[in-house]
Amino acid sequence: MKSPFPSQAVAVFLRDARRELRRRTTLAAVLFFAAAALILISFSLASVALPPGDRAKLNAGVLWILLFFSASSGLPRSFVREEESGTALALRKIARGEAVLAGKFLFNFLLFLAIAAVAVPLFCLLQTWSPANPWTLTIVLLLSGYGVSFVSTFLSAIVSRAGQKDILFVLTALPLLMPLLLPAVEATARAAADPAFAAIDPVWKVLLSYDGLATVGGMVLMRFVWEG
């Protein structure tokens, strides 16, 4: 009997998760990148004197630069690694593209959350920055992280069989992710400055809409990307 779609996606996720747990290269690379960037940012911003309102905006922008580029060092690897190691052929023979996309997205989303769980508290500590409402900030990070992870995973599938993968990923990811990153920075600054949930209204709806559209678009197009 055929098992349902979520079970197929979980199997793809477990392949990636077990490989990563036994090898730990991706996690180590992104956390090292985040730690190095965090230290550089802390040293360079320590002596900058700014009014509190401007400090919140600057911190929000810098935090997203940190999160986006840390994630960019790991997220595009999901499909690229399958192609480079030759393991994509077995997966392509047997699994539906949509299930593969969902499973790999799940892995990447958890990777993004792991980066955020380490980088955001450390960033706040080193910048002596305490967000007015950590829960609102968490919602912003979840909504934005979903979009960053999904679009990065989908783009990874597209570029994995092309030449010049790394540069192609950056060139396609930036314009596609800009409509997400700009409201994410705005919502982060608002969540840091104002304890009320209303402070991130209506930006959170923009983030949610982006996530929904990206998911539907990616799932519809994945069949063509996967089958080539």
Add this chain to the structure above:
Amino acid sequence: MPRFEATKLAKAFDGPPIFRDVSLEAERGLVAVTGRNGSGKSTLLKIFAGLMRPSRGSVALWRDGAKLPENDRAHEIGFASPELEFIDELTATENLSLLSRAAGRPAAARGIGELLDAFGLARPAHGRRVGEFSSGMKQRVRLAFSLLLDPPVLLWDEPYSNLDTHGIDAARTIMNARRETGLVILATNDRRDIEDADDEVSLS
């Protein structure tokens, strides 16, 4: 029993076609795809398997007079090739188990064990990481992968690559059993298989 049908296939990359007008219709038995190196045997098998699109022509699988949709066709055709690789950090059993789950047809660990046994992969190796395997052991996992969903059509590209005599005998035994109940298509230049085949597609 599904009927396999390939009609007027041609494939070109950047240049003239490497083959053209290749057709095959078969329901059961053994078909040998032959040809010199570079004649397109592996490419043809990938097209048969749905892993590559032909430049011209079509591949179909018919059951009870109805053409199977592409998604269903993929699970009716097993595929083994030296190009197949498995995740080095996972064991042979984990690789096959997770692939069968990803296909939506989870295979029991016992079934996977029996499959690996059939191709002569020793029991202690089932739980070892594929990255530690020799090339012959990896070939046994590839052949086991092709039977994972118990498909009626088998496509084997150079199935004896890196196998010792015991492995070749095991593969031949399974091939002879499967050709009685379904269709086996081999890309091979092995004289014994060519002489033994019910049909031949020559790409030379």
